[in-house]
Amino acid sequence: MLEKCVCLLSFYILHVACNHQFEDYRNHPCIRKCDSHISMTCEYNFTVEYYHTLSKACFNCPYNVTDCSRPHCVAADGTKRGIITVNRMVPGPGIHVCEGDTIVVNVYNKLEGSDGLSIHWHGLHQLHTPHMDGVSMVTQCAIPAHSSFQYKFKPDHPGTYFWHSHSGVQRMDGVFGALVIRQSDDNEPHLGLYDYDLLEHTIVINDWLVELAINRLAKYNHAGGDSTPASMLINEKGTFHEFTNVDNTMIKTPQEMLSVEQGKRYRIRLISSGLLECPIQFSIDNHSLVIIATDGFPVKPITVESLTVFAGERYDIVLHATQSVDNYWIRSHGESLCVFKKVHQETILHYQGAEGNLPDLPTGYDIEPRSGKQLNPWDKAESEDLIPVTKLISLHENDEALSETPDKNVYLSMDFNKINNYYFNDPFFYPTSAIESVDHAYLPQINYISSMLPPAPPLTQYNDIPKELMCDSFDDGRDCSSEFCKCVHIKKVNLGDVVEFIIVNEGKTFAANHPMHLHGYSYRVVGMGKLNRSTTLQEVKRFNEAGNITRNLNMSVQKDTVTVANGGYTILRIHATNPGFWFFHCHVDFHAEIGMGIILQVGEINQIPKPPYNFPKCGNWRYTTPIEEETGCPVNSAASQQHVLMTVFFVIYVTLLLKNL
Numbered sequence: 001m002l003e004k005c006v007c008l009l010s011f012y013i014l015h016v017a018c019n020h021q022f023e024d025y026r027n028h029p030c031i032r033k034c035d036s037h038i039s040m041t042c043e044y045n046f047t048v049e050y051y052h053t054l055s056k057a058c059f060n061c062p063y064n065v066t067d068c069s070r071p072h073c074v075a076a077d078g079t080k081r082g083i084i085t086v087n088r089m090v091p092g093p094g095i096h097v098c099e100g101d102t103i104v105v106n107v108y109n110k111l112e113g114s115d116g117l118s119i120h121w122h123g124l125h126q127l128h129t130p131h132m133d134g135v136s137m138v139t140q141c142a143i144p145a146h147s148s149f150q151y152k153f154k155p156d157h158p159g160t161y162f163w164h165s166h167s168g169v170q171r172m173d174g175v176f177g178a179l180v181i182r183q184s185d186d187n188e189p190h191l192g193l194y195d196y197d198l199l200e201h202t203i204v205i206n207d208w209l210v211e212l213a214i215n216r217l218a219k220y221n222h223a224g225g226d227s228t229p230a231s232m233l234i235n236e237k238g239t240f241h242e243f244t245n246v247d248n249t250m251i252k253t254p255q256e257m258l259s260v261e262q263g264k265r266y267r268i269r270l271i272s273s274g275l276l277e278c279p280i281q282f283s284i285d286n287h288s289l290v291i292i293a294t295d296g297f298p299v300k301p302i303t304v305e306s307l308t309v310f311a312g313e314r315y316d317i318v319l320h321a322t323q324s325v326d327n328y329w330i331r332s333h334g335e336s337l338c339v340f341k342k343v344h345q346e347t348i349l350h351y352q353g354a355e356g357n358l359p360d361l362p363t364g365y366d367i368e369p370r371s372g373k374q375l376n377p378w379d380k381a382e383s384e385d386l387i388p389v390t391k392l393i394s395l396h397e398n399d400e401a402l403s404e405t406p407d408k409n410v411y412l413s414m415d416f417n418k419i420n421n422y423y424f425n426d427p428f429f430y431p432t433s434a435i436e437s438v439d440h441a442y443l444p445q446i447n448y449i450s451s452m453l454p455p456a457p458p459l460t461q462y463n464d465i466p467k468e469l470m471c472d473s474f475d476d477g478r479d480c481s482s483e484f485c486k487c488v489h490i491k492k493v494n495l496g497d498v499v500e501f502i503i504v505n506e507g508k509t510f511a512a513n514h515p516m517h518l519h520g521y522s523y524r525v526v527g528m529g530k531l532n533r534s535t536t537l538q539e540v541k542r543f544n545e546a547g548n549i550t551r552n553l554n555m556s557v558q559k560d561t562v563t564v565a566n567g568g569y570t571i572l573r574i575h576a577t578n579p580g581f582w583f584f585h586c587h588v589d590f591h592a593e594i595g596m597g598i599i600l601q602v603g604e605i606n607q608i609p610k611p612p613y614n615f616p617k618c619g620n621w622r623y624t625t626p627i628e629e630e631t632g633c634p635v636n637s638a639a640s641q642q643h644v645l646m647t648v649f650f651v652i653y654v655t656l657l658l659k660n661l
Contacts, residue, residue, distance in 0.1 A: 025093035026199060034098035036184040041102045044095060048117060048165075048175060049110040051085040054078070062243055062253045074174075077231045078241030078253040079210045084111070084165075084173040090236045091204045091273070092163075092177035099158045099183040105151045109143045116142025117170055119151060121179060122312065123161035123296050123560050125520055129153040130459060130580035131611050133519055136167040137453040138583050138599060140460070141618035149616075158183040159296025160269040160314040162204065169589050172213035176273040178202045181296075189298045189395050193290070194318045197267040201258060204271045205309070205332055207278040207343060208233045210240075217590060221424050224436075227590050228337045229276050232345035234330075239345070257348040257357070258330065260321040267292075268319055274311030277512055277588050278338040279378040279563070281308050283370035284349055285328040285361060290318035291375060291392070297522060297558040300393040305372030308335065310515035312561035312587035313376075325351040327359040333369050335378045336513060342366070379513060379566055381530050390528045392557040400575040401524045402553040406500040408493055410474070413537040414564065414586070414596065416442035416509040421450075421484040442509055443594060444586065447473035448480035450595030451489040451585075456619035458490070458599065459581045460611045464619045486595065490581075495603035497576045500526075502544065507534040507566035514591065516570070517561040518600070520582035525562050526551040527571035534567045561587055579603035 030042035054061060057072035068075040072088040086092030097103060109117055120134035132153040136142040143149040155161075158181040165175035180202060185191050207229035209216055219225030231240040239252035260266055270282065283289070283306035291302050293316035307315060327350050334343035342365035348357065377386040420427040421443065425435070443450055449471065456464040471478075471487035478485055493499050501523075505514055511533070527549055531539065543549060551571060564570040585597025 025095075028096070030098070030101060031096045031199060032098070034182045034184045036100070036186055039098070039100040039102070041104060042095070042097045043104040044093065044106070046086045046092065046105055046107045046119070047110055048084065048086050048107065049088075050112050051083050051088055051174075052080070053083055054080050057088075062251055063245065065254055068254050074236060075253040076233060076236060077208060077238035078243065079231065081210055082173070082212045084170050084175050086175060086177065089177075090174040090233075092175065094178035094180070094199070094202060095163065096178070096180045096182070096199055097155070099155070099181055099187070101181075102152065102154045106148060107143060107151065108148045109145050111145050114145045115167075115170075116144055117165050117167045117175070118142055118149075119163055119175075120166035120519070121151075121153070121161065121163050122517070123159065123314070123522075124153070124179075125156045125522070125578055126153060126580075127156045127578055128609060130520065130578075130582075130609060131615060133580075133582070134166050135519065135583050137455075137457055138459065138581055140457055141616050142167050155181045157181070157296060158187070159293060160202075160271060160316055161296055162271045162273060162314070164273060169213040169217055169593055171273065172209065172275045172589050176204070176206070178204055178269070178271055180269060190292045190301070190318075193292060193301065194265040194267040196264060201266055202269045202271065203234060203256075203258075203347070204273055205234050205280060205282070205345075206232070206273040207275050207280075207334060207338060208238070209275070213275075213589070217593065220590060221594070227276050228340050229278055229334070229343055230341050232278075232280070232332060232334060232338075232343050234332060234345050234347045255346060255348055257350050259350045259352060260319070261352050262321055262323075262325050264321050266319045266321065268317040270309060270315045270317060272309040272311055272313050274309070274515075274587070275589050276311075277336050277591075278343060279308050279310050279335045279513060280338075281306055281333040281335060281369050281374070281378075282331070283333075284319065284330045285359065286323050287319060287328065287349070290320070292316050292318055294389065294392065294557065295522065295559040295561060298395040299557060300395060302375070302387070302392065303373070304375045304387065306370040307375040308378050309376070310378075310513065310561065310563045310587075312515050312517045313559075321351065323351070325353045327351070327354050327357065329359050329361060329363060331363075331367075331370070333365070336511075376563070378563075379511065379530070388528050389557055389559065389562060390525055390552060394524075394555045394557050396558060398554060400498055401573040402526070402556065403498050404553065406573065407497040408499045410491060410499060410501050411537060411541065412446050412501060412503045412598070413448070413506060414444070414446055414504065414514055415506040416512070417445050417448060417481075418442055418509065419448075419482075419484050421486070444514075444591040444596040446489065446596055446598055448485060449473050449489050450484070450486040451597045451599075452486050452595065454488045456617070457581075458488075458601070459608065460615060461617060461619055462605055489598045490601050491598055492601040493576050495576060495579050495607050499574050499576055501572040501574075502540065503564045503570050503572065504535065504537050504540045505564040505566055505568055506536055507568075508536075511566045513563045513566060514586040514588065514596065515561050515563045516584065517587045518572075518574070518582065518584045520578050520580055520600075520602070521574045522558045522560045523572040523574045524556045525559055525570065526553060526556050526573050528562075528565070528569070530565040530568035532567045535569075540569050576602045579608045581608075
């Protein structure tokens with residue numbers, strides 16, 4: 001009996017369920033040194049609500065800088081604007097667990113009005129739990145206002161990830177946060193390369209608007225507004241808006257600070273929750289960056305002076321704190337559209353014992369970006385100092401995705417297309433030809449199709465989606481290059497297929513990069529190139545068929561988000577072993593929201609895991625009557641009811657007539 005009690009007590013200790021109400025997530029009991037033999041169930045409560053920067057919770061921030069650190073104070077970059085928060089924090093609470101733990105998140109939708117939402121766990125494959133992927137109207141219904149939804153899943157691999165809203169443009173207003181799955185020392189491939197892997201050295205970086213995102217999106221679509229961010233945040237902090245102090249000096253909201261001890265080595269987990277088209281060049285003055293992982297997967301260490309991080313990407317970096325005891329700038333320099341408003345942000349690398357808080361060197365967008373070796377450059381061809389991610393070497397062994405010949409080749413062509421459509425350019429009242437070019441709403445599309453979300457999630461209610469709404473550009477006979485096409489864009493592959501995606505960024509309209517994120521999988525990046533300022537799908541096909549595109553099929557890097565250069569291509573491989581409906585889309589929010597994405601269906605419906613018991617449903621609804629339920633005939637009007645009665649009398653008359661015969 002005693003042995004049984006000890007066994008039960010041990011089981012309880014090893015599988016603790018912690019419903020930990022927290023604002024300061026750093027105190028969560030699941031934050032611990034990982035042991036491969038001990039697992040926990042880690043429970044979190046997320047309350048999502050509309051909020052505001054520099055609210056009453058901030059008291060006298062930034063004039064009294066300590067007020068900026070009060071609970072519920074979101075100082076951001078000093079701009080007063082509406083936001084959406086989780087637990088009144090931006091970024092929202094970080095989730096830090098160990099490999100083997102189970103994550104439970106109770107999401108309470110307290111958004112005023114009737115906004116639905118869902119939470120996506122970016123980079124996790126959700127193997128066996130596709131219904132937890134968190135994509136509104138693909139894997140689940142949106143969580144209605146004033147209700148809750150419980151996510152429960154076990155992460156399938158360790159690494160650096162993040163969570164964010166996957167409904168509309170809510171992520172752009174603050175609904176995102178870190179998600180880190182650590183592993184035991186026995187399983188850590190880079191053990192010995194760093195001394196510390198600290199929670200406070202997780203960096204979430206993003207470009208930032210100075211207004212609610214839905215306002216900007218509406219203006220972008222209908223009134224010639226731009227999609228250019230004005231600012232940037234690092235762990236919610238930044239300096240943008242200036243305040244006038246009592247002595248007429250200018251002050252700003254505080255910057256983030258990372259503290260290190262001279263002579264030690266630190267693992268920094270860099271997460272881009274980039275929102276718009278703003279690749280960020282990241283560097284640290286006087287320090288090199290040792291890259292040891294990307295998108296959760298380890299790579300052979302490579303040392304560079306800077307790296308460019310695109311929306312949705314993550315990089316694990318080792319910093320050697322070997323410089324003089326001082327303060328140094330960590331610089332984030334916006335590229336692409338961020339050039340126009342000179343978007344940048346700085347963080348302070350503080351050596352313990354250094355005098356003061358600020359480095360001596362100047363800051364600003366016009367400071368020359370860091371020279372030397374750069375990983376993952378924006379819109380540049382490969383050179384000795386410009387290193388594409390295809391040069392990274394995975395530490396995971398080759399798998400079926402790297403087979404010599406794939407089972408399926410899928411070409412995806414992306415561009416901004418100038419096509420009249422009834423959403424943004426009514427072909428009768430205000431066609432594209434009748435308005436000034438500055439007000440044209442070019443459509444970010446894949447294979448000339450604007451993808452739309454269905455009225456019900458295909459993962460759980462496939463038969464509730466009208467078949468006329470669905471399309472496959474690879475088998476469709478329509479000419480979508482000359483007429484507007486919008487549909488639920490689905491590409492189906494067989495379970496077990498090795499699939500190669502050749503993604504082409506034609507770049508005929510704008511010089512834009514598209515970071516492409518695939519749910520449910522990490523892919524092997526086997527090829528990447530830039531042909532010219534612009535290209536065409538046909539040109540890349542000819543180039544490929546002539547044998548001019550080489551593929552690296554040996555230890556190629558694993559990622560779930562990668563850019564496709566303007567006028568270039570990126571080639572990805574997956575082994576389709578995770579059945580489900582998986583969203584594959586550009587991670588620039590405006591691009592995805594308007595239609596730059598497809599749904600990848602892996603396997604037949606009967607091969608996909610069944611939804612959890614009593615999983616919520618949604619979809620179209622119209623008034624019906626019991627007669628209509630039985631007959632399928634509409635009877636919700638006097639005319640239709642009369643029609644049904646006449647039909648019934650006719651059937652009775654014919655029956656009697658036949659009997660008499």
